Amino acid sequence: MKKIVLLGYMGCGKSTIAQNLSKTANIPFLDLDKCIEKRADLSINEIFEKHGEIYFRKLEHEMFLELLQSDEEIIIGLGGGTPCYANNHELLKRDDVVSVYLKASIDTLYNRLIHNKSKRPLIANMDEEEMREFIAKHLFDRSFYYNQAQHKLPVDGKSVEETVQEILELLA
Numbered sequence: 354m355k356k357i358v359l360l361g362y363m364g365c366g367k368s369t370i371a372q373n374l375s376k377t378a379n380i381p382f383l384d385l386d387k388c389i390e391k392r393a394d395l396s397i398n399e400i401f402e403k404h405g406e407i408y409f410r411k412l413e414h415e416m417f418l419e420l421l422q423s424d425e426e427i428i429i430g431l432g433g434g435t436p437c438y439a440n441n442h443e444l445l446k447r448d449d450v451v452s453v454y455l456k457a458s459i460d461t462l463y464n465r466l467i468h469n470k471s472k473r474p475l476i477a478n479m480d481e482e483e484m485r486e487f488i489a490k491h492l493f494d495r496s497f498y499y500n501q502a503q504h505k506l507p508v509d510g511k512s513v514e515e516t517v518q519e520i521l522e523l524l525a
């Protein structure tokens with residue numbers, strides 16, 4: 354069965370959209386970060402603090418592979434860095450994967466992340482100016498991987514419901 358995989362930068366809405374798409378389409382969803390937290394019995398922040406990012410990327414790769422083994426149709430919300438490490442972007446090309454890049458501008462990401470940074474270890478300690486600069490550079494570096502997605506969906510200015518509807522149209 355097909356796995357619907359949502360990817361994109363931190364704050365683009367992967368977790369929010371996966372949950373809402375799941376309700377609307379009646380397809381179960383899993384958030385990769387939540388699965389990692391459950392498996393490690395630690396929050397994402399604690400994993401980064403205690404074991405470092407490289408260890409997190411290892412868990413992330415293993416968990417992504419595990420979720421892709423599901424025989425059920427599922428929606429998977431990735432973490433922002435998932436496609437950019439451990440050749441995970443190659444997994445997006447599998448025949449049983451439909452991948453959707455939720456493409457948000459630097460402004461949209463900045464405006465969301467400024468109020469939502471504490472649970473994101475890569476940006477948690479940045480001030481506003483630092484964060485804008487970081488997002489701009491980081492998004493540029495990661496775009497190559499995000500653009501491997503089968504579908505690229507601009508999300509700026511769209512409500513959760515609009516984005517969900519547009520994904521349903523892509524899947525139809």
Ligand SMILES: Nc1ncnc2c1ncn2[C@@H]1O[C@H](COP(=O)(O)OP(=O)(O)O)[C@@H](O)[C@H]1O
Nearest residue numbers: 362363364365366367368369370465511512513
């Ligand atoms: N139109 C929208 N679509 C998606 N998220 C939105 C939208 N408007 C505001 N948000 C907020 O932006 C944040 C997106 O965060 P999240 O879903 O965790 O993204 P990600 O998992 O990609 O990091 C949430 O706090 C969500 O409520």
Ligand SMILES: O=C(O)C1=C[C@@H](OP(=O)(O)O)[C@@H](O)[C@H](O)C1
Nearest residue numbers: 362363364386432433434473474
């Ligand atoms: O972009 C990244 O490298 C990360 C994004 C986070 O997920 P969200 O994109 O859901 O915030 C989470 O996996 C971790 O903090 C690292």
Ligand SMILES: [Mg+2]
Nearest residue numbers: 367368431432
């Ligand atoms: Mg998320």
